[in-house]
Amino acid sequence: MPEEADCPPAKRFRPGAGPPSRARPCPPGRRVVMLLNAGGSGGGRRQQPALAHPSTSPYPEAVEQQRRSLPIFQARGQLLAQLRNLDSAILIGETGSGKTTQIQYLYEGGIGRQAVIAVTQPRRVAAISLATRVSDEKRTELGKLVGYTVRFDDVTSDNTKIKFLTDGMLLREAISDSLLRKYSCVILDEAHERTIHTDVLFGVVKAAQRRRKELGKLPLKVIVMSATMDVDLFSQYFNGAPVLYLEGRQHPIQIFYTKQPQQDYLHAALVSVFQIHQEAPCSQDILVFLTGQEEIEAMSRTCRDIAKHLPDGCPSMLVLPLYASLPYAQQLRVFQGAPKGCRKVIIATNIAETSITITGIKYVVDTGMVKAKKYNPDSGLEVLAVQRVSKTQAWQRTGRAGREDSGVCYRLYTEDEFEKFDKMTVPEIQRCNLASVMLQLLAMRVPDVLTFDFMSKPSPEHIQAAIAQLELLGALDRKDDQLTLTPMGRKMAAFPLEPRFAKAILLSPTFHCTEEMLTIVSLLSVDSVLYSPPSRRDEVQSARKKFMASEGDHVTLLNIYRAFRNTGGNKDWCKENFVNSKNMMLVAEVRAQLRDICLKMSMPILSSRGDTERIRRCLAHSLFMNSAELQPDGSYATTDTHQPVAIHPSSALFHCKPACVVYTELLFTNKCYMRDLCVVDAEWLYEAAPDFFRRKMKAARN
DNA sequence: GAGCACTGC
Structure with missing residues (x-):
């Protein structure tokens, strides 16, 4: 496809609006406080990324100096004066403002010292690395003054005054203490991401704040931190809380839109990559945003093929795919520098928007597409679909080009198209x-x-x-x-599980299969432990055959877990059997946690000892809402709504025609597929929920 | 007779 590289896409681009730091006006009509800006947006001054920095420095002075160089340092006095007297505040800081690590000013300024200051993060790694960084800056041991709490890992002590934790973790703490009595101050960071946990926490902290005031208890200070200027909603929600602005140090980014809408965004992305590749110095790396694994692998292959046949004098190209289900070792490759004279091209999903930050990116190619879950409240079904990104998301992608220096972003859509994008991504709470x-x-x-x-x-x-x-x-x-x-x-x-899976465990003593249900539920609640490279299909199938159970996928998974345990978690065994060892270790960790909860409840933990009927009965009693029956024509329909469904080709039951099954989830692609199936008796379902099925049968008759 | 974006407890 060399002719593609001959067509220069730059001719189809024209400069567009500047980066968000220039384009954003201050929202009018509210109490707004502009805090002092030190660096000036777009200044060429060297910026240290707040997160990606190694946590230990042999030179305390260097740490202190770097801390002083952050924009927030200059605003420190004003910031404290404001926060001291407020119950709630919204703190807006652009990337590089240092707002999260420097929230330690609160503690230094004597605010919130009566109890613990909590700082929530949507992701585990962020909570851990921030805690490490701040405790280093305070020259204390991690887990003493500064600590963190995430699932499976609690590094705090009675002395901990600044605690970083995942939003889900704080929510779980709120179940045993909805007034959050441990805390003097709760800081909800990355609020613009609107994770389901942060959204629930907004309501929980607001209620706790009000209730504590009514009861005359220690006041709860709430600070919402966000990267976007679109904060009307936040401010209104917290009774008109003032908005404090901190300017950051994002470097300028030049943005290009296409002149015409692109029918084929994959082709457009390919052309753009090679255009940049032929024009830019090879030390400048490219980050391309696509939607999923399949697309990314295909594009990576094409890029490598084309790169092989480029004219002399053109630098070589190192193409690296990046998506969450990629084995960890391969993910790490994106952080290594390319060899001299070679350009790094990273082709990623939206994992590179927030979760993984790669340094050295000069060019971003944004297709404007994302694969995301949509919720249909009418049918109550979730569908995974390729769709347009929101404006917020597009800005986030663009910002990835300006982390260390000025950058360039090619948007593979027109400016008019961009204007029609949704302003914000629909919050997760409205999508699941x-x-x-x-x-x-x-x-x-x-x-x-x-x-x-x-x-x-x-x-x-x-x-x-x-x-x-x-x-x-x-x-x-x-x-x-x-x-x-x-x-x-x-x-x-009490279980960190979907309610139906918690129910499955709680019912298991009745069926004498708690050992087995703990394993099955743990397997279902982490990412797939099965790894299936398409290029090795036959090998995968013959490896799987050994574990296949005629009862269905749950029992098959159980067989795989048992084999894994019998080999003592052997990595070579995992490789031979196409099992993802990282996920398998996680299963073991989840299982231990669930088992602990059972023991605390004094639940007897019994094994069915090879009697799979007990397991299947237990699954029928917890998954009865997801059942389907074989129809006279050989197809399947769900029991409740008679929706036509099919057995997913990855299922152990793909070639079988059981009369009645329960399944873990429905997946919409070309068809509506059932995933993770288990063969059951129709009678068991009726026993499990007689009212439910009586109602459904009545509805069907009418 | 096909194919799963990303987090988190």
Whole structure:
């Protein structure tokens, strides 16, 4: 395809609007405080990335000097004066403002010393690296003054005053103490990402703040930190809390749009990469945003092929795919420098938008597309689909080109198209099943979950669907229109699991299969432990055959886990059997955690000793909402809504035609596929939820 | 008779 490289895409581009730091005006009509800016946006001054920096420095002076060089340092006095007297504040800081690590000023300034200052992060790695960095700056041992808490890892002590934790972790703490009594101050960082946990926390901290005031307890200070200027919603929600702006040190980025809409974004991306490759010095790396593994692998192969046949004098090219399910060792390759005279081209999913920061990127190629979950509240189904990014997301991608120096972003869409993008990504809370969220709120004894004060309210149908699901699982009690948890519901909330999986574990003693259900549920709650490189299909299939169970995928997975344990977690065994050892280790960790919770509840932990019927009965009693039956024509339809479904080709039951199955989830692609199936008796389903099936049969008859 | 974006407890 050499002719593609001959067509210079730059001719189709024209300069567009500047980077966000220039384009954003200050929102009017609110109490706004501009804090002093030290560096000036777009200044050529050297910037140290706040996160990606190694945590230990042999030179304390260097640490201190670097800390002083951050823009926030100059604003320190003003910032403290403001925060000291406020109950709530919104702190906006651009990338590089140093707002997260320097929140230690609060502590230094004597704010929140009465108790612990909590700083939440959407991701584990961020919580850990920030805690490490700040404790280093304070020259203390990690886990003493400064610590962190994430799942499976708690590095805090009684002396810990500044605690970094994942948003999900703080939410879990709120279940046992909804007033968050341990904390004097809660800082919700990266609020613009609007993770489901942060969104629930907005409501939880707001309620805790009000309630503590009413009870005359230690006030709770709430600080919402965000990278975007679009903060009206945040400020309004927290009763008109003032917005404090901190200017950052993002470097200028030149943006180009296409003149015409692109029908084929993959082709456009390919052309752009080679255009840049032929024109720019080879030390400048390229980051391309695509939507998924398949696309990325195909594009990587094409790039390598073309790069082989470029004219003399053209630098060579190192093409690196990057997506979450890529084995860890291969992910790490993106951080290594390319050999001399060679350009690094990273082809990534949106993992490179936030989770992974790569230094040295000069060029970003943004296709404007993303694969994301959409929720249909009518059908209650989640669909994974390729769609347009939001403006916020596009800016985030663009910003990846200006981390160390000025950069360039090629947007493979027109400026008009960009203007029509959604302003913000729809918050996760409006895109997924709310059963877990509702269970957690009920466990916190929120007075009325149906009218809970969400910042962006999910639709009433959406909330009702979750309530209905919890009711079917036996988690809810209705008394005089008041919803409360049953003892079963309360126990379910103790597990870090989807309610139906918690139910499966809690039911397992009845069926004498707790050992097995702990394993199965752990396997289902992490990413797939099976690794299937398409190029080695036959080998994969013959390796899998050994573990295949005629009862279905749950029992097959159980067989694989047992084999893994019998080899003592051997890595070579994993390789031979196409098992992802990293995920398998995680399964073992999850299982240990779940088992601990069972023991604390004094649950007997019994094994079915090879009797798979017990396991299948237990699954029928917890997954009855997801069941399907064989139709006379050989196809399948779901039991409740008679939706046509099919067995996923990856299933152990792909070539079988069982009369009745339960499944873990539906996956929409070309068809509606059931994933992770288990053969059950139709009678068991009826036993599990007679009312549910009676209602459904009645509805079907009418 | 096909194919899973990304987090997190």
